[in-house]
Amino acid sequence: MGAMMLIIIQVLLLISPSITKSSAQSDVITLPGCPESCGGVTIPYPFGIGSKCAMPGFELNCSATNAGTSTPYLGNYTLLNISLSSGLARVNMPVSYQCYGNTTRTNLSSTYTVDWSGTPFQLNTEKNIIRAIGCNTLASLTIADSGNSYVGVTGCAPLCESLESLTNGNCSGIGCCQATIPETSNYFITSFSDLDADLNTSISYNFTRCGYAMLMENSDFYFKTSYITTNELIGQNTSAVIDWSIGNTTCDIAQGNKSTYACRSGNSLCLNSSTSHGYLCNCSDGYQGNPYLEGGCQDINECLKNNPCSAPAKCHNSEGGYKCSCPFGRRLNHDNKNECELNLALVLGACAGVIVLCFLVLGAYALNEKRKLSKVEEKYFQEHGGRILLEKIQSDQGFGFAIFTKQQIEQATNNFDNANIIGHGGQGTVYKGSLRGQMVAIKKCKITDERKKKEFGKEMLILSQINHKNIVKILGCCLEVEVPMLVYEFIPNGTLFHHIHSNNRDNHISLSIRLRIAHESAEALSYLHFSASPPIFHGDVKSLNILLDENYTAKVSDFGASILSPTDEAQFVTFVQGTCGYLDPEYMQSCQLTDKSDVYSFGVVLLELLICKPVFNFDAPEDERSLSSCFLSAMKENKLHELLNDEIKSEDDIEVIMEVARLAKECLNMKGEDRPTMKEVAEELDRIRKLTQHPWSQGFHPEETETLLNEASHSIEIDHTDYFSLEKKAKQNIAAGR
Incomplete structure (x- = not known):
């Protein structure tokens, strides 16, 4: 694997001359052509696989296992890891044991001797410990010096009287004990002996036959009673920490012989080993890498x-450091x-210099505005027609429309915090926020089509000119995003949908207010169809898009689905958009959005005002899912009273209700050409509202009027002209006081 890595680096150097020497060598940890790892263990120089890849004394073996993997060995011990900076390594140490085959003490044991004399390695005293596990057995570690002369011994004897006296947990002396290692050594032996040769071991023999000695790293150790009662520790290994250093001289002496001096990198330094007579190499402050290789220490980018x-x-x-400015x-x-x-x-x-700068402020202001524009994501700004809007804003000081930056929008909505969401829709999410000291509603749209991208700026110029008391005013937009965000005036009293369908009786609105809301909404749509230039089709008329201010004045909103009146036939075709239950059946078939599509959707809103039920119910039987279908069936069968909301039916203006029902029926005509225009709808609602205020609307003869209204209801299915003649006759009778 290391050879393959070296080949890849050499190829990169050939095909990319721009790679500098330092960048090419920054990851090199061993000699050229030598493996960088074995069995997942990184092997940095001076260690190496084989004598040609290592400094003398640091040779390792990389042997294949039965499982098909490789394992690095330091002598007879498995190497776990190497630390260059601290001069440490970890190796596996076998667990020594002494077992009794029977009560007569037939001895089965496995101990080991470690002899690292003449090598750079020795046992670390601070990071290792000797632990003994068993009952009434002394486990010891005999330590010798480099000449194999006896130095000392350390160990301990765990005691236990019965199985019940053992508990899982720390090594407390009962079944498990531990002792420190007093002297650094490169030669040591594990061994066992009885605490008392005459001690009767028949009691402990019933639940344990083995004692263990473990030379291991001094870290948290969890003792398990199963170590005593089973043989699970036999054949196991522990990890131990060993020290290593270069040679047996100090840095002062080693630096005098350049041919053998191990610190090869120019950005390295020599440190005397604290555990031996040798030395270690480290990269200088501000550098990292392998100090034992030429160019091995590379600058750290702090x-x-x-x-x-x-x-x-x-x-x-900077090279080897940094500086702050x-x-x-x-x-x-x-x-x-x-x-x-x-x-x-x-x-x-x-x-x-403030006085001088004051004279420059006016000139700098214009320049600063241009610099701000340069920060705009020019791609999106151009796509959405930003230049057109910008030219209009600069040329017309009275132009009530603004282009907001993405940063302004994010600050206004607290980075689009969910707590500021005031509405969801198919076109996007609406957030409330504050811009320039004014509460606004910000619509974050989801998608837009390519035609709208190209025409967005032109459409904003037209939509910004809309000025109607019953239409939510568009204050501006943000163009620095893939899909433009629209900024509207904030309407505080929620949507008509919320007031119609809320279970809270405090939200109930009377019939007269409902008529006013319907009339104001119709006036707004009529304005879009007939007064805007060019005409605008809303495309998504529904109760959720009719907002109410604090006085319950209607405000038509959400032009996310709106399109300008097409100027050629090709522009008629677009994706079907709108909301289920409100969609014009003719539009769903032809994909041609017209002013009569808004009329149909408005007819559904009239039904909501009268019936107060969802416009589409997926849980109902198939023939009862659509509110408009249920309404038309009820009108045909003269059962409208069964659909009406109880609070609406309780009011005395049944004649007015029938008038609105008749108008809704006209709006819901399957053929668009047979529907009235929004101007006619607005005029009819105005007439119906005046009907509720006329003197003859009080004190009429109920039986005769009810008969006339029933006839009027039936006449809707017969002939439009007949309806108006019956209606006229009913009013004449009411005016005459009959």
Whole structure:
């Protein structure tokens, strides 16, 4: 694997001359052509696989296992990892054991001797410990010096009287004990002996036959009673920490012989080993890598790794270090060069130039505006027709439309916090926010088509000119995003849908207010169809898109689905859009959005005002799912009273209700050409509202009027002219007081 990595690096150097020497060598950890790892263990020089890849004494073996993997060996011991900077390594040490085959003490044991004499390795005393596990058995570690002369012995004897005396947990002395290692050594032996040769072991023999000695790293150890009662520790290994160093001389002496000096990198330093007579190499401060190789220590980019400069200080990397710089008006702190402080001298000098700067402000303002524009994501700005809007804003000071930056929108909505959501729709999500001291509604659209991208700027110019008291005013937009965001005036009293379908009786609105809302909404749509230039088709008329202010004045909103009146036939074809239950059947078949499509959807809104039920119910039988279908069936069978909302039926203006029902029926005609225009609908609603205020609307003869209204209901299925003649006759009778 290491050879393959080297080949890849060499190929990259050939095909990319721009790669610098330092960048090419920054990841090299071993000699050229030598493996960099074995069995997942990184092998840095001076260690190496084989004598040609290692410094003398640091040769390792990489052997294949039965499982098909490779394992690195330091002598007879499995190597776990190597640390260059600390001069440490970890190896596996076998667990020594002594077992009794029977009560007569037939001894079965496995101990080991480690002899690292003449090698760079020795046992680390601070990081290792000897642990003994068993009952009434002394486990010891005999330590010798480099000449194999006896130095000392350490160990301990775990005691236990019965199985019940053992508990899982820390090594407490009962069944498990531990002892420190007093001397650093490169020669040591594990061994066992009885605490008392005459001690009767028949009691412990019933639940344990083995004692264990474990030379291991001094870390948390969890003792299990099963170690005593089973043989699970036999054949196991522990990890132990060993020290290593270069040679047996100090840095002062080693540096005098350049041919054998191990610290080869130019950015390295020599450290005397604290555990032996040798030395170690480390990279200098500000560098990292392998100090034992030429060019092995490479500069650390402190600014990228862990920026030490406190804001607003800026970090600048340099070879072997870094430096911090401060923005204008600040300087580095005298005591802490990583922090900035106010530069009073410079501030006072700047104040002296304020008078001069005042004369330059007006000229700089125009230049600053151009610089702001340069920060806009030009791609989206151009796609959405931003130039057209910008030219209009600059040329017309009275143009009541603004282009907001993405940062302004995010700040206004607290980064689109869910707590600021006031509505969801198929076209996007609406957030409330504050822009320039004014509460606004910001619509974050989901998608847009390519035609709308190209025409967006032109359409905004037209939509911004809409000025009607019953239409939510478009205040501006944001073009720095893939799909433009629209900014509307904020309407505080929620949607008509909420007031119609809420279970809260406090939200109930009377019939007269419902008529006013319907009339104002119709006036708004009539304005879009007949007064806007060019005409605008809303495309998604529904109760959710009719907002109410604090006085319950209707405000038609959400032009997300709107299109301008097409100027050629090709523009008629678009994706079917709108909301299920409100969609014009003719539009769903032809994909041609017309002014009569809005009339149909408005007819459904009239039904909501009268019946107060969802416009589409997926849980109902198939023939009862659509509110409009149920309404038309009820009208045909003269059963409208069964559909009406109880609160609506309780009001006395049954004649007015029938008038509105008749108008809704006209709006829901399957053929668009047979529907009235929104102007006619608005005029009819105005007439119906006046009907509720006329003197003859009170005190009429109920039986005769009810008969006439029933006839009027039936006449809807017969002939439009007959209906109006019957209606006229009913009013004449009411006016005559009959």
